[in-house]
């Protein structure tokens with residue numbers, strides 16, 4: 001059997017760290033890819049001249065051979081390359097020993113009660129060649145996680161995704177397991193994850209190793225035997241078309257190409273944005289005129305209740321809500337309230353993914369220094385939230401990063417939404433929330449299919 005890549009079941013990135021090129025062979029492919037992009041551009045704007053646009057796109061694509069274009073932070077990140085293998089590794093080749101079923105003798109999987117974890121590296125073909133010890137020392141040892149072998153309960157999650165799953169899935173908020181449904185009682189976090197993955201009716205997809213019940217947003221298309229090229233993950237041509245309309249060409253068009261090829265999905269998710277001198281564009285207009293004096297339902301809400309509702313909303317939904325009438329516009333975009341809402345969104349609401357995850361090496365330190373950079377941009381009283389009640393953080397998870405009273409929340413959150421790293425962090429958060437739904441179903445209904453020995 002030849003080599004192939006299998007992908008992390010949470011993020012869809014291979015242990016290689018992801019693609020490093022837009023496409024494989026310039027001679028063979030560039031014309032075809034340029035044709036597809038140009039047809040998309042002309043579909044949106046038929047007034048464009050086909051051959052002129054084609055030449056610009058093809059020239060720009062060919063620049064990837066000439067200049068350093070791969071954004072820093074893509075490809076060589078240990079958080080995607082080091083993985084956590086989950087399962088049983090007792091056979092010589094690092095595979096699990098199976099048990100014959102008591103009734104029909106067919107092999108069945110060990111249940112999750114004694115599941116093992118292995119920190120591994122050197123991933124290829126759904127397997128790993130090294131075990132990582134303390135201080136990243138390596139021991140040569142095989143770990144068998146491929147889904148091409150249907151009788152294999154072992155799988156892997158990238159190191160970052162493992163820590164994010166553990167932090168972002170709030171298991172205490174999930175229903176407890178029902179005694180009336182078939183399950184293994186008293187499982188650890190890894191044990192539950194193992195049984196969730198292995199008890200789905202549709203198991204891991206054979207070629208790439210992903211779960212069919214998770215929406216990976218198209219990143220899985222980049223794995224064509226190997227996950228080498230960004231090209232299959234291109235979505236539309238909006239940014240390329242805008243770049244051409246601005247008169248950009250050759251290497252100056254590459255950043256727009258990278259955006260439409262969605263390279264950000266492979267960006268390391270731990271680079272919080274630093275403040276820049278750029279003005280934050282205004283996304284909304286404040287209503288200062290008191291044109292609508294009628295009281296809305298929201299005017300009757302106490303500030304605390306309004307905050308409790310608002311912090312659960314995604315930022316775009318919050319801004320959409322503020323656009324529904326003049327009175328709400330005035331109230332929700334008022335800067336002290338807006339900063340408080342964003343602060344609570346980060347602490348306990350829809351922006352929790354912005355906070356560092358302590359278990360992930362380096363995150364707390366990086367985020368703390370970025371926090372200081374942002375705080376140094378504000379004078380002591382500017383936008384201050386002092387004297388307002390502070391958010392009570394869960395003791396086990398709480399950090400004070402991004403929680404100072406005079407932190408410039410609006411500017412910071414805007415910078416996060418325009419950062420490739422933070423957008424990928426948000427994507428990983430959304431993927432863990434899909435796993436949270438599987439977790440909930442597992443707690444309520446147990447195994448969808450019983451493949452276990454018990």
Ligand SMILES: [Zn+2]
Pocket residue numbers: 008009010011012013080157158159160161162
């Ligand atoms: Zn991952």
